[in-house]
Amino acid sequence: MAGALLPALGFQLLAEVRARTAMMRSLDGEALRLATLVAAEQRQAAEGVRQVLATLAASPTIRESDLTRCDRFLANVLAESGRYVALLTVSLDGRPRCVARPEDMGLDFSAPRFVREAVDAGRFVIGGHLPAQGARPAALAFALPYRDAYGQTTGTLVALLSLGWLRGQLDGLPLPPGAASFVVDRDGIVLDRRPRQSNDIGTAAPERFMAALRGGEMRTLLLAGMDGEERLYGLAPLGARGLELGVAVGLDPAAGGGAIRVEAARAGVFILFGTTLALLIAGAAASRTIGRPFRRLLAAASAWRSGRLAARVGQLGGPFEFRELGRALDEMAAASERREQDLRAARDEAVVTGQELAQQQARLREAEAARMAAEAAQHRFAQEQRMEAIGQLTAGVAHDFNNLLQVVAGNLELVEKAARGRGDAREARMLGTALRAVGRGARLTGQLLSFSRRQVLHARLVQLPTLLADIMERIVPVLPDDIAVSWHTVPDIWPCRLDAAHFETALLNVVMNARHAMPEGGKIEIRMGNLRLDAAAAGRFGVPAGDYIEVTVADSGIGMDQDVLDHVFEPFFTTREIGEGSGLGLSQVDGFVRQSGGGVAVSSTPGAGTSVSMLFPREAQGNGAPPAAPVVDLPGSQQRILVVDDDPGVLEVLKATLEDAGYQVTTARNGREALGLLRSEQPFDAVLTDVVMPGGVSGVDVARQASSLRPGIRVLLASGYSQMAEHGIDRRAEFAFLSKPYERMDLLHLLAGRNLAAPQGERA
Numbered sequence: 001m002a003g004a005l006l007p008a009l010g011f012q013l014l015a016e017v018r019a020r021t022a023m024m025r026s027l028d029g030e031a032l033r034l035a036t037l038v039a040a041e042q043r044q045a046a047e048g049v050r051q052v053l054a055t056l057a058a059s060p061t062i063r064e065s066d067l068t069r070c071d072r073f074l075a076n077v078l079a080e081s082g083r084y085v086a087l088l089t090v091s092l093d094g095r096p097r098c099v100a101r102p103e104d105m106g107l108d109f110s111a112p113r114f115v116r117e118a119v120d121a122g123r124f125v126i127g128g129h130l131p132a133q134g135a136r137p138a139a140l141a142f143a144l145p146y147r148d149a150y151g152q153t154t155g156t157l158v159a160l161l162s163l164g165w166l167r168g169q170l171d172g173l174p175l176p177p178g179a180a181s182f183v184v185d186r187d188g189i190v191l192d193r194r195p196r197q198s199n200d201i202g203t204a205a206p207e208r209f210m211a212a213l214r215g216g217e218m219r220t221l222l223l224a225g226m227d228g229e230e231r232l233y234g235l236a237p238l239g240a241r242g243l244e245l246g247v248a249v250g251l252d253p254a255a256g257g258g259a260i261r262v263e264a265a266r267a268g269v270f271i272l273f274g275t276t277l278a279l280l281i282a283g284a285a286a287s288r289t290i291g292r293p294f295r296r297l298l299a300a301a302s303a304w305r306s307g308r309l310a311a312r313v314g315q316l317g318g319p320f321e322f323r324e325l326g327r328a329l330d331e332m333a334a335a336s337e338r339r340e341q342d343l344r345a346a347r348d349e350a351v352v353t354g355q356e357l358a359q360q361q362a363r364l365r366e367a368e369a370a371r372m373a374a375e376a377a378q379h380r381f382a383q384e385q386r387m388e389a390i391g392q393l394t395a396g397v398a399h400d401f402n403n404l405l406q407v408v409a410g411n412l413e414l415v416e417k418a419a420r421g422r423g424d425a426r427e428a429r430m431l432g433t434a435l436r437a438v439g440r441g442a443r444l445t446g447q448l449l450s451f452s453r454r455q456v457l458h459a460r461l462v463q464l465p466t467l468l469a470d471i472m473e474r475i476v477p478v479l480p481d482d483i484a485v486s487w488h489t490v491p492d493i494w495p496c497r498l499d500a501a502h503f504e505t506a507l508l509n510v511v512m513n514a515r516h517a518m519p520e521g522g523k524i525e526i527r528m529g530n531l532r533l534d535a536a537a538a539g540r541f542g543v544p545a546g547d548y549i550e551v552t553v554a555d556s557g558i559g560m561d562q563d564v565l566d567h568v569f570e571p572f573f574t575t576r577e578i579g580e581g582s583g584l585g586l587s588q589v590d591g592f593v594r595q596s597g598g599g600v601a602v603s604s605t606p607g608a609g610t611s612v613s614m615l616f617p618r619e620a621q622g623n624g625a626p627p628a629a630p631v632v633d634l635p636g637s638q639q640r641i642l643v644v645d646d647d648p649g650v651l652e653v654l655k656a657t658l659e660d661a662g663y664q665v666t667t668a669r670n671g672r673e674a675l676g677l678l679r680s681e682q683p684f685d686a687v688l689t690d691v692v693m694p695g696g697v698s699g700v701d702v703a704r705q706a707s708s709l710r711p712g713i714r715v716l717l718a719s720g721y722s723q724m725a726e727h728g729i730d731r732r733a734e735f736a737f738l739s740k741p742y743e744r745m746d747l748l749h750l751l752a753g754r755n756l757a758a759p760q761g762e763r764a
Ligand SMILES: Nc1ncnc2c1ncn2[C@@H]1O[C@H](COP(=O)(O)OP(=O)(O)OP(=O)(O)O)[C@@H](O)[C@H]1O
Pocket: 509, 513, 514, 517, 555, 557, 558, 559, 560, 564, 568, 569, 573, 574, 575, 576, 580, 581, 582, 583, 584, 585, 586, 587, 609, 610
């Protein structure tokens, strides 16, 4: 009997070995499949970066010498996407040119290897792990060289992809229980590791993995992983020329998931068969009359053993027990077959349908989102460039126009004064009317300058709820009765810094638009709230992520369609009748809000209404009131003043105005001439200078030289442009400042040492 049992036990062993081999084979496939999946995820992320960099490389803004524009452009893309830690361009000598990144972030960027490599190879390069530095989180670096119009490589675009984001993507890929995975850069530095460890990023992967990955082939290997546990690892190297990224996914043979369960079930069947057959063979030894049915049983068993569960013993002759045994075994085989089919189907469904489909869908969704983000960024960029071009044009016109107005106003004021002196009331009245018209012209150029973001802003710390209540007191009475207005604020609105007078104009522009959109009446609702924006949400407003105060004006008016929406911020765009609207309202709003560091968004549904949201950056904590403007203290008239302006008309009228007020005036036509006079012996008590002048010496240079050559001299700057920042000067702190076109009395007050009245609409 024992002898008869031996082959049965051998059979059982064979079955188990087979099951295990089959299981390992399926584990092999599974490990490779998962490694491919993770690698595909990496490849897709890298492709996304490459596309973004290629799009950026095609933009002229990147190559321009105007780094401010380039900075802003990159900052917009950064805000739009949310997955980058920084975007920058690097010149050929390895130094960063323009950079978009969180403010307080360090970037030690002394010509990294991968940047040189990208330039040398003239192609996109996955650079590798960049450890966290200061406020900057860890990142994966990418580089793409860009060329000028002649095809010469002139620099490199570098993107730092957030490792946090990359890891978030990988979280979407479920791994079976007991599995482990890691992603490494070209140098074997771990970018992601699962199961997650607290400080796994930046450690080095074992060399045995790197050696296998550098082989460049996809393969499986039984290796001890980073936790020392042995697993069957699927290895997937990435990179066109040499290893740029590597992926390893290891499966635990003891918990290999569905595939293993199927194989184990089959092994169980075989063990059962083996035991049954042991008994059978024992019985067969007793009788030779059962040779034929026994051979049939053996043939069926051998078929089952090799996995053909469809084989059957069929109707047996011989003793009753044999016939019964044959039937029972057939039934068992049929049941096993069904069970295996069910298991396989369930597994396939679970694994293939469940996992792969979900992952495919996730990838599709991701690709779609990336495409939409890229489209939105491109749309915004095109829009911005158009607005920028219009802005430059209007700014130029407005600037010249301002100078003309200055001349007209100055002369009119002098003539009016003379008329009043003669007691000619009629002439004085007519001149007064002319002066008011000049005032309107000045407001118009103000709006134009505001659109081109070159308005002079008197920003100060404000509490918006108080300011709003104050402004609404003036707006509500001018609205018709059939328009209901309400405004709400939430408690503890953050403080912000803005020019209250321009804010009032902006709010008025938006409310008036709402009113015109509701000829039959309706309601206007104004809401105000604190808003914390992440990068994605901030992209909608074209601002960096951060804290903002949002002021929204919503109406129940006619709304607008996409065509109108696309143009609302353009100056002179209006759908109103000729003479009814100038099309400058929203241009002012957009220009003012952006110049204040915020953003505007308009949403509208035709027939249902429109809402316009203005966002203003929260004033950083601990910043108190702005420093007071320096107190000017000029003792009376008969003072000697140097007046500098490149426009002869302006110069002439200033001279007349100041002489009329009792000053001794010396004029200079440009900065160089002014410096000559300041270096001479000629005494001066004050200098009044235009800011923007041709010839290389600006008004700011004159002002600074004046202060250092003649300590104690009074300096007054005048300009229609808010170019102080561009000239590196904080006008609040450094010099007294007058914005063009200014009125005679404002000029005289400032020179006499009195501060100008606070802009209308502000409360201290
Ligand atoms: N709340 C709104 N509802 C419907 N359409 C609006 C609304 N706000 C603006 N628009 C559309 O946008 C256009 C431009 O607005 P914008 O304020 O810049 O100029 P305007 O109102 O036409 O002229 P202006 O403000 O200079 O008198 C309007 O002509 C109108 O078509």
